[in-house]
Amino acid sequence: MTPPVVILVRPQLAENIGMCARAMMNFGLVEMRLVAPRDGWPKKGARQASSGAASVLDNAKLFETTRDAVADLHYVLATTARERGQMKPVFAADEAAAKVQDLAQGGSRAGILFGPERMGLSNDDVALADAIVSFPVSPAFTSINLAQAVLLVGYEWWKLVSGGKAPIAPTRSSPPATREHMLAFFDYVEKELDAVSFFYPPEKRDIMMRNFRNIWHRLEMTEQDVQTMRGAVASLVGGRQGTRTRRD
Structure with a gap:
């Protein structure tokens, strides 16, 4: 099953890019695209923050614009906590994972846009997407760290394609008592x-x-x-x- 592409739009901190790579590796997401990172790329600090997910960083692709980054994709989702008034379907992370799975089964590639840490995606970025992904967080505090957002989407994707079972099983070293x-x-x-x-x-x-x-x-x-x-x-x-x- 082809996983979605993770597209970080104008990320600001190299450490956050590294932590995104770590979250991706945790849940089977392998392709990262970077749109105009603030401090350029590659940048010191990302590899250390990735905690061993270097392969994602080594294969990351750099783009000047969001439009360029999504050009070869068939379906694009944009993560945002704000209502943008653009009349797009809105999915929770698990619903987005199911949509991406359906597309992958039909041979289509999907990508998920994640905005910069401070302000999130611009309206122009969201306009390039087919649908929105929003997380059911407390309305008292809706801000989510960039890597956390990637992790939430990745978790739902991997849970879906892997069956969602715990990776370890309880062990019983002694048989039941007669x-x-x-x-x-x-x-x-x-x-x-x-x-x-x-x-x-x-x-x-x-x-x-x-x-x-x-x-x-x-x-x-x-x-x-x-x-x-x-x-x-x-x-x-x-x-x-x-x-x-x-x-x-």
């Missing part, structure tokens, strides 16, 4: 609890014991869990008996 193992544990612990008159009053013993067992069942314990808890109880019992012996 009923025999659990019941032996219950017998042992309940015997020790009887020794200290825990199940009181006596007429409520059966109900209390069932509730006690149900607590452990809800934990879905492994064999190692049972062994650990049995050892902990044994240590408490042994410590208490040892104290009694010393006092005697």
Whole structure:
């Protein structure tokens, strides 16, 4: 699946360009285009800020105008937090990712415009786009860092094309405890609890014991869990008996 092109329009800080490259690499975005970066390109500081995403920076393409940067693309989205009055479709980041995926499946290439850090895209930049991408942020503070904006779009893209599952799975080093193992544990612990008159009053013993067992069942314990808890109880019992012996 061909990912969208990331187009940074008049970016101001080399460090932000580097952090954008890092965000791109995190989520499978490989092509960066730079439109008239304020301090020129390449610029010291970008590579360090990229934290190893040097391949994106090494292959970044430089353009003088936004028009030139989007000339070979079939569909362009512009990121902005402001209503521009240009009667364009407005997508959230996940909707934009779905649109780009549909286009890619049909063989079309898409690009996403990100404006300069201080003011964002100009109206003329937005006019070159087919649609707008806007993020559902708090209306009390809508400003998003350039790299954060790239990361949000990249995250939604990668979640869509990768299936969105967590990359790591929980591991279980010990098999689930068998009923025999659990019941032996219950017998042992309940015997020790009887020794200290825990199940009181006596007429409520059966109900209390069932509730006690149900607590452990809800934990879905492994064999190692049972062994650990049995050892902990044994240590408490042994410590208490040892104290009694010393006092005697």
